[in-house]
Amino acid sequence: MSTHSRQALVMIRTNLSSLPRRFAISASMILSVALVVCVLAGFLSMARGFETALTAAGSPSVAVILGGGTNQEMGSDVPAAVIRTLDAMTGDLGALRDAGGKLILSREIVVPVDVKQVADGTARTLGLHGMDAAGPSIREGISLSARRVFAPGAREIAVGDRLASEFGLRVGDMVRLGAVDWTVVGHFSARGSASESEIWADLDAVRAAFDRQGQIQSLKLRLVDPTTLERLQDKIATITGTPLVALSEADLYAAQSGRTASLIRLFGWPLALLMAVGATAGALNTMMSSVADRTVEIATVRALGFSRLSAFLGTWVEAMVLAGAGALLGLFASWLIFNGWQASTIGANNARMAFQLAVTPDVLLTSGLLGVAIGLLGGALPAIAATRLPLTAALRARG
Amino acid sequence: MTFFDLARKNAWRKPLRTVLLMVSIAVAFLIYGLTASFLNGTQGTAGASDDILGVTSAGGRTQPLPMAGMARIAADPDVAAVGYVTRLRGFVDVEKNIVAINAADPDRLLAVNGKGLGLTPALVVAIGHARDRVLVGRALVQAQGWGVGQRVTVTAFDTPREDGGRDWSFEIAGIFEGENAATDTYFMIARYDYVNAARARAKDTVDAFIVQPRAGTAPGELAARLDSLFTNSATPTRTQSERQFLEAFLRQYADVGLIMNLVVGAAFVTLLMIVVNTMVIAVRERTFEIGVLKTLGFSRLGITALILGETLFVFAVGGGLGLALAKLATILAGPELGLVFSAPVFVKGLVIIVTVSLATGALPAFNAVRTPIIKAFRTR
Structure with missing residues (x-):
């Protein structure tokens, strides 16, 4: 081992073992780094959780047809003539047909409705999805966790598991949506995705109750496999009169989640960076006090022949150890607090969407790196100062 | 040399340290100023009236x-x-x-x-x-x-x-x-x-x-x-004041108020810890000088005031800078964000500056007052 590295190791060891002398200020640096890491991890995990909920909701093998030249369900309108034309198409559409050769499709409509929460009596806007009987089976990853879905034509609803537990909607309950009462006949689970924030009911019942006669917002079809979407798009292009768009459910939801998730990040990053600037200033102070505290020792070993590099590394590594400890503490705390935290916001169709904050490895990595960077920057300047201490400082030692 | 000069000279004893303290204080108050302007602005409910009632359908605001x-x-x-x-x-x-x-x-x-x-x-x-x-x-x-x-x-x-x-x-x-x-x-x-x-x-x-x-x-x-x-x-109805309606509506997007309070709280906790510790060290460094001041007949009150004056000075410069930057940011931000840095936000910021600086200076001042002169002289 070279002299340099041996000297550096000695300096690092003495630096770290002198930490208890500066306990209070070192602990405050650790805590400030931890808080910065927590803030960033909180925002990033919120954005990630939102994305996860929507990505899980969309399947690449379910196609959605929207009309009227829009890429969102809101504002889309599919004329009835288009559905008749689709039904009459005999060639291979790329979508599944039933035993009789009839296209399996579900006509859908979404109405935002207010439901009162049991806990505090505040009203929340939820999405009531009206669909054909084939609707639930076209969707992927859905399993009925209680009873059945709605019966055609009846004012019956099936609610997602998450909604059911939050709003206390048990099977057999009556709920007032709009001006009429609906009976809860079933619960469904969708692997914790955004679909669990939805209410499903029969298309005609919804249209009748909300005065939307004849309106269809979108069509859902089950693709043979994800690659046949192109064939469907080609076929749809031959229908003239109304501009139609066919896209996979996964793409539709990804487009919806992109904006909100980036908005959350756009909010979180500047705040975390600002706090990091403050914490870096704090780290500089902490390390400068460390250098001041050890002035005599550093000057003495330098007079004994230790290199400048070892003096630099001693202080710098101390800073990184402190920042690293802070980052670890922050990551552990944010994992403990944020992972699985229930949050909700207004998603597509102006309806409430619940999701869980997700503290994923990449969230941990990004926020942890920011914490370490604080130590890296905040430690470098005082470490350089440590190398420039005049050797005469050693002579000022007091007994 | 006046009393204030003494406090100012003390504050600039280690210029880099003081500047760094001011920077972290400025950052905390910038965060405060921005979040408060956001809540106070057009995205918040500050502009909504309590007196005007809105009658909407009980089935939802879109019915x-x-x-x-x-x-x-x-x-x-x-x-x-x-x-x-x-x-x-x-x-x-x-x-x-x-x-x-x-x-x-x-x-x-x-x-x-x-x-x-x-x-x-x-x-x-x-x-x-x-x-x-x-x-x-x-x-x-x-x-x-x-x-x-x-x-x-x-x-x-x-x-x-x-x-x-x-x-x-x-x-x-x-x-x-x-x-x-x-x-x-x-x-x-x-x-x-x-x-x-x-x-x-x-x-x-x-x-x-x-x-x-x-x-x-x-x-x-x-x-x-x-x-x-x-x-x-x-069509049963639900009647709310404009402000109630807006608050309930915004809370559905996110509990913005709660998030903002948590972030501002985290920023201030970080700041307080750093500043208290630095001030404790700064005062400990001059234990000897404080012993001299005591020998010269400075009262306990005088020494307390000296140290509190120093923290107040650091906070006033840093906090003022932070609030000024926040004001600048609200002017530069586009109308979609709707940030409003109003007089109440500013006054509340000033109150926080004074309170926090007094709280921060209390511990080092207490330490300084308690140190006996003999012990103070032994440090050199």
């Missing part, structure tokens, strides 16, 4: 109410004026560029909420010249770069026209300013008669009635009475 309800509301003796709105949401040119249109009867709107929106009789006359004219809010005009007399086309999301199209064309008749900076003016006001005649669905219904209670009436009681009028009708 329509029949126009006939207006006569029953107006018949209540405590109602001074009543208006109605129907809302259109749509986009201009690209789907991301979302605008909101409130279709209303301009004369009634002027009577109910003319002051809050900054409507003038001249504007109402201007919109009256043709049925497809609109008044546009200052913030929206600035963001889109529109001018008076221009024609704009809004593609509605959910309000088709009778002819099957979704494009609504309007001519801008005037610009309304809003009562103050916190008023949301990122929308436009159209004429209800035009929108109602041309839309395909939900004719002769409104999204909300707006009610101005007679002076001296408790809005809460009136709200309950109005709701009881419609309890057994086909």
Whole structure:
């Protein structure tokens, strides 16, 4: 081992073992780094959780047809003539047909409705999805966790598991949506995705109750496999009169989640960076006090022949150890607090969407790196100062 | 040398350290200033009124109410004026560029909420010249770069026209300013008669009635009475003040207030820890000098004041800088963000500066006062 590295190791060891002398200020640096890491991890995990909920909701093998030249369900309108034309198409559409050769499709409509929460009596806007009987089976990853879905034509609803537990909607309950009462006949689970924030009911019942006669917002079809979407798009292009768009459910939801998730990040990053600037200033102070505290020792070993590099590394590594400890503490705390935290916001169709904050490895990595960077920057300047201490400082030692 | 000079000289004893402290203080107050301006701005509820009531359907804010309800509301003796709105949401040119249109009867709107929106009789006359004219809010005009007399086309999301199209064309008749900076003016006001005649669905219904209670009436009681009028009708209603409505609406997006408080709290905890520790060290360094001051006959009060004065100085410079930067940021930010750095936000910031600096200086001052002179002299 070279002299340099041996000297550096000695300096690092003495630096770290002198930490208890500066306990209070070192602990405050650790805590400030931890808080910065927590803030960033909180925002990033919120954005990630939102994305996860929507990505899980969309399947690449379910196609959605929207009309009227829009890429969102809101504002889309599919004329009835288009559905008749689709039904009459005999060639291979790329979508599944039933035993009789009839296209399996579900006509859908979404109405935002207010439901009162049991806990505090505040009203929340939820999405009531009206669909054909084939609707639930076209969707992927859905399993009925209680009873059945709605019966055609009846004012019956099936609610997602998450909604059911939050709003206390048990099977057999009556709920007032709009001006009429609906009976809860079933619960469904969708692997914790955004679909669990939805209410499903029969298309005609919804249209009748909300005065939307004849309106269809979108069509859902089950693709043979994800690659046949192109064939469907080609076929749809031959229908003239109304501009139609066919896209996979996964793409539709990804487009919806992109904006909100980036908005959350756009909010979180500047705040975390600002706090990091403050914490870096704090780290500089902490390390400068460390250098001041050890002035005599550093000057003495330098007079004994230790290199400048070892003096630099001693202080710098101390800073990184402190920042690293802070980052670890922050990551552990944010994992403990944020992972699985229930949050909700207004998603597509102006309806409430619940999701869980997700503290994923990449969230941990990004926020942890920011914490370490604080130590890296905040430690470098005082470490350089440590190398420039005049050797005469050693002579000022007091007994 | 005056007392203040002494405190200032002490503060600049290690200039780099003091500057760093000021930077972290400035950052904390910048965060405070920005979040407070956000909550206080047009995205928050500060501009909403407690006195104006909105009557919406109990089934949800998007469910329509029949126009006939207006006569029953107006018949209540405590109602001074009543208006109605129907809302259109749509986009201009690209789907991301979302605008909101409130279709209303301009004369009634002027009577109910003319002051809050900054409507003038001249504007109402201007919109009256043709049925497809609109008044546009200052913030929206600035963001889109529109001018008076221009024609704009809004593609509605959910309000088709009778002819099957979704494009609504309007001519801008005037610009309304809003009562103050916190008023949301990122929308436009159209004429209800035009929108109602041309839309395909939900004719002769409104999204909300707006009610101005007679002076001296408790809005809460009136709200309950109005709701009881419609309890057994086909369309039960829910009456809330403008502020209640907005708060409930915004909370559905995210509990912004809670998040902001947590972030500001985290920033201040970080700051406090750093500053307290640094000040403790800074005072410990000069234990000897404090011993000298004591020998010279400085009272305990004098020494406490000296140290508190020093922290106050550091906080005043740092905090002032942070608040100034926040003010600058609110000026530079676009109208969509709607940041408003008002006088109350500033005053609250000043109060925090003074309180936190006194709290921070307390521990080092206590240490300094307690150190006996003999012990102080032994440090050198």
